[in-house]
Amino acid sequence: MYSLDVVGHQATRERLLLRLQEGRIRGSLLFTGPEGIGKRRVALELAQRELCFRRTACGQCEGCRMFQGEDLPFELPNLLRITPEGKAGVIRIDQIREGLDSNNQPRFSRGVIEWAALAPPMACHRWILVEEAHRLNESSGNILLKTLEEPPPGTHFILVTHRPEALLQTIRSRCERIPFAPLAPREAWTVALRNGWQEADHERWSALGEGSLRFLDEVAFRRAEAQVEAWLALLAGRPFTEWAAPLLPEKEAVLAQGEQLRQPLELLLRLLADLARIRAGEAPALAPWREALAPLATPQRDLKAPQAAVLEALRHLPRNLSPEPLLREVALTLVS
Numbered sequence: 046m047y048s049l050d051v052v053g054h055q056a057t058r059e060r061l062l063l064r065l066q067e068g069r070i071r072g073s074l075l076f077t078g079p080e081g082i083g084k085r086r087v088a089l090e091l092a093q094r095e096l097c098f099r100r101t102a103c104g105q106c107e108g109c110r111m112f113q114g115e116d117l118p119f120e121l122p123n124l125l126r127i128t129p130e131g132k133a134g135v136i137r138i139d140q141i142r143e144g145l146d147s148n149n150q151p152r153f154s155r156g157v158i159e160w161a162a163l164a165p166p167m168a169c170h171r172w173i174l175v176e177e178a179h180r181l182n183e184s185s186g187n188i189l190l191k192t193l194e195e196p197p198p199g200t201h202f203i204l205v206t207h208r209p210e211a212l213l214q215t216i217r218s219r220c221e222r223i224p225f226a227p228l229a230p231r232e233a234w235t236v237a238l239r240n241g242w243q244e245a246d247h248e249r250w251s252a253l254g255e256g257s258l259r260f261l262d263e264v265a266f267r268r269a270e271a272q273v274e275a276w277l278a279l280l281a282g283r284p285f286t287e288w289a290a291p292l293l294p295e296k297e298a299v300l301a302q303g304e305q306l307r308q309p310l311e312l313l314l315r316l317l318a319d320l321a322r323i324r325a326g327e328a329p330a331l332a333p334w335r336e337a338l339a340p341l342a343t344p345q346r347d348l349k350a351p352q353a354a355v356l357e358a359l360r361h362l363p364r365n366l367s368p369e370p371l372l373r374e375v376a377l378t379l380v381s
């Protein structure tokens with residue numbers, strides 16, 4: 046899914062553009078903020094603007110058209126896009142060093158460091174966009190380090206991530222951090238409407254997305270909804286075997302099994318926080334599920350044990366190979 050227009054982030058975009066025009070932008074930037082709020086799109090806009098015939102990222106001209114469509118190219122005259130590949134979903138060293146794809150075929154005309162050192166096309170910079178930068182592994186991260194520290198003149202790295210804590214500390218310290226805030230609910234829903242969403246889903250879509258566009262895809266949204274329902278059932282003491290299905294990883298998915306547990310576990314943390322809010326007389330953040338949550342917020346319920354279990358499980362996700370026992374263990378803490 047690839048949206049054409051940039052939504053929101055007005056102040057950040059204006060500031061970046063101004064600094065670029067005045068030559069006050071660092072060689073390596075780290076865009077951080079929640080998943081699915083358009084950080085990558087803002088990075089692309091900087092490159093698109095330079096190839097745009099009107100220099101505005103108008104979205105209409107031949108230059109802009111190169112940045113559009115379902116399959117955005119990995120290499121453009123002023124841009125390289127590096128994304129995680131293969132079953133493990135990591136950014137590998139040969140992607141960086143030789144510019145290969147997961148089948149060892151050339152993806153770029155040359156390796157990334159070499160590409161970065163070429164003279165930029167006229168009136169352009171060279172942009173190297175590292176998407177989901179937390180998926181750089183130690184060796185690919187280390188090979189980037191030297192170049193990140195001092196990219197050749199006119200070359201800019203933009204690392205985009207919603208999990209900066211998972212990046213090598215040495216990489217973080219070499220980049221200037223540009224934080225992004227979630228979109229306003231109204232901004233996010235405007236995009237949803239443009240993508241065919243209906244008013245009937247408005248409240249739940251906005252509550253689950255928290256100012257992001259990560260549930261623009263209907264399958265992803267329905268799955269998150271089913272996960273909330275599953276946790277509510279488990280919180281109400283229903284049997285794990287009957288209700289856990291939507292929480293378990295899909296065998297066919299590209300995302301590694303352990304990583305697929307991140308979303309349901311984070312949803313449970315949000316539900317537990319809402320139970321604490323209700324108990325304190327406040328409104329729950331997941332307001333559309335208020336009625337199901339209220340009877341579960343009894344004073345006897347222990348919220349600390351499940352919170353601790355979820356946090357512990359999240360810490361071990363990158364290495365976790367058996368999702369079901371891990372979920373079962375978390376679910377056990379819900380019925381104390």
Ligand SMILES: [Zn+2]
Pocket residue numbers: 096097098099100101102103104105106107108109
């Ligand atoms: Zn244009």
